[in-house]
Amino acid sequence: MKEELSGSNNYAETGKSNICEVLQILGAKWSFLVLEELLKGPQRFRQLQRNAAVIKTQSLTDTLRHLEHNGLVRREVFPTVPVTVEYSLTEKGSDFQAALKEMEKWVQKWGAQPQASVEATVSS
Template sequence: MPEQASSTTGSETGNTSICEVLQILGAKWAFLVLNELLNGPQRFNQLRRNVSVIKTQSLTDTLRHLEHNGLVRRQVFPTVPVTVEYSLTEKGSDFQTALKEMDKWVQKWGNSRQIDERTGAST
């Protein structure tokens, strides 16, 4: 098997990197949660309101996955009732660069940009 590992091509290595990123991020909502937490620490219900397109269970699963992979910190405060706050770790904050690049890409190529089929001009 070591021979197979040494014979990977550049594109296979790139695919492996992309797969690793997707495994770390996990759920499809991870990008949205990470982007929201860039605004600072948030309690669960505040985060749920801010990313209202995500169902509660999906948000819970996404936060658990991101915490397990070291991108999100879950801090429990001993209050009555218990207060839980979510924030980005250094690893999670470092993902901001990738999110900004994704934002640039969608600004250029996203669905909100309409092309006039007759002239090819942007509207």
């Protein structure tokens, strides 16, 4: 039964699906938005906060810490007065761009469709 749930043998071998592993690395729902913002280039915390205004300050802090801990985001501190902190993507974080683009394609196809047109698409 375990193998039926996954297209690969990873689930059968480890008890975890690849999707679960990805979600553990990314952490929270805001990770996708933070990664998308940082794909535009390095940003300071306040700039990120303005650009991703839907994220509360503590959630943004937690998300950045999680992404940094998992090697997707780099936190660089500059010895200025006051101290300047800049966030950017690591190679691992930048590599996630392909997955974000695929998600964007999916939402363009399925995200805004009313239920009636989705049913018509599925039945055709």
